[in-house]
Amino acid sequence: MKLALLGYGKMGKTIERLAVEAGHEVVFIKDRANERGDLAEADVAIDFSTPEAAIENISRCIMDGIPIVSGTTGWLKDYDKVLNLCEERNGSFIYASNFSIGVNLFFGLNEYLAKQMSSWPMYDINIEEIHHTEKKDAPSGTAISLAEGIIKNTAKEAWQLDGQGDAVVPIHAKREEDVKGTHEITYSSEIDTISIKHEAHSRDGFAKGAILAAQWLQNKKGVFGMKDVLGIE
Numbered sequence: 253m254k255l256a257l258l259g260y261g262k263m264g265k266t267i268e269r270l271a272v273e274a275g276h277e278v279v280f281i282k283d284r285a286n287e288r289g290d291l292a293e294a295d296v297a298i299d300f301s302t303p304e305a306a307i308e309n310i311s312r313c314i315m316d317g318i319p320i321v322s323g324t325t326g327w328l329k330d331y332d333k334v335l336n337l338c339e340e341r342n343g344s345f346i347y348a349s350n351f352s353i354g355v356n357l358f359f360g361l362n363e364y365l366a367k368q369m370s371s372w373p374m375y376d377i378n379i380e381e382i383h384h385t386e387k388k389d390a391p392s393g394t395a396i397s398l399a400e401g402i403i404k405n406t407a408k409e410a411w412q413l414d415g416q417g418d419a420v421v422p423i424h425a426k427r428e429e430d431v432k433g434t435h436e437i438t439y440s441s442e443i444d445t446i447s448i449k450h451e452a453h454s455r456d457g458f459a460k461g462a463i464l465a466a467q468w469l470q471n472k473k474g475v476f477g478m479k480d481v482l483g484i485e
Contacts, residue, residue, distance in 0.1 A: 253467060256280035256294035256318065258309040259301030263323070266459040267298055274463065282309070294318055296466040303327040303389065310334055310345065319344035319469045323351050323462055325393030335475055344469050348478045349393030351461030355435075356478045358450040362398050362437055365448060366405035375439040375446070377402060379411075382426045382434040390425040394435055399423055402437070433458075 253276045257264045260283035268278050280289035282301075291297070291312075296319045299309045303326030313320035314337050322345070331347070338345045350356070369375055379402075381395040391399075391413055399411035399421045409419040416422065432452040439446040452458070461478065468481045478484075 253277070253470070254279045254293055254295045255463075255466065256282075256289075256291050256297035256313075258282045258297055258299040258313075258320075259305070259324065261300065263300040263455060263459065264298075266455045267300070267462055270456065270459050271463055276463070291316065291318065295470055296321065298322075298462050298466055299324055300462070307334070311337060314338050314341050314343035314345065317341070317343070319466075319472070321346045321348075321351075321462055321465045321469060323348060323458065325349055325396075326389035328393075338475050342473055344473055346465050346469055346476045346478070346481070348461075348465070349397045350433075350458065351465060351478060352452060352457040353461055353464075353482065354457060355394060355450055355452075356461075356482055356484060358435070358448070359397060359401060360484060361448055363401040363405055365437070365439075365446075366402045369439050369446075370406040372441075373407070375441045377406075377408070377421055378438045378440070379421060379423045380426070380434075380436045380438070381423065382428055382431050384431050385427045385429055387427065390427070391423040392425065392433070392435075394433065395423050395425070398435060398437060 255278050260281050279293040280291045297313045299322040301324050306324040306327040307330050310320055379395050381392045402421050408421045411421040411423055413423055434451045436449040465481045
């Protein structure tokens with residue numbers, strides 16, 4: 253598989269290392285204003301850039317007929333524009349707030365627990381996420397996806413950063429040195445506490461998931477997510 257990397261920070265470099273180790277070839281790299289290689293040679297592009305660059309990167313690939321996988325968060329206000337463009341151009345696109353296989357299994361566990369807890373309103377729900385100090389968006393896209401899974405399966409109506417209120421799922425975002433990503437959902441009452449937690453130990457899990465998604469997307473048309481890639485109901 254010939255890959256284009258759009259964004260060449262820590263994640264981009266990790267993806268390059270693992271892709272090459274797996275026998276793939278990186279034919280194009282875009283890092284801020286610099287470009288190396290030929291995008292047209294790529295079978296699939298992987299975008300881990302910035303919220304400001306993501307729309308341009310994704311749109312460029314769709315317009316050029318190159319399947320694209322994006323893990324950049326913080327740009328989703330324009331998500332419908334990308335969906336419409338992908339439909340118009342018969343493109344191929346996967347977006348995920350997190351490509352880790354473990355996190356995507358965690359999403360399912362989160363929804364199952366929310367369904368079980370929905371009949372017990374005495375429990376207060378909280379989400380806490382911890383990431384490295386260089387992460388630009390807060391809360392994380394993964395935390396937002398977890399909150400949306402809770403909202404879908406309970407009487408909660410919205411999520412809010414450090415929010416309060418019976419209808420709100422509060423998300424607390426912390427930034428600490430060299431944290432790869434930790435997410436914890438807690439249900440607390442006066443009697444007891446129930447919690448589930450996912451903690452990433454390295455970026456390799458995210459990178460391997462993105463490479464797996466890129467392999468899966470080849471020769472497919474449409475808009476997909478990691479549930480499609482992993483066959484999760």
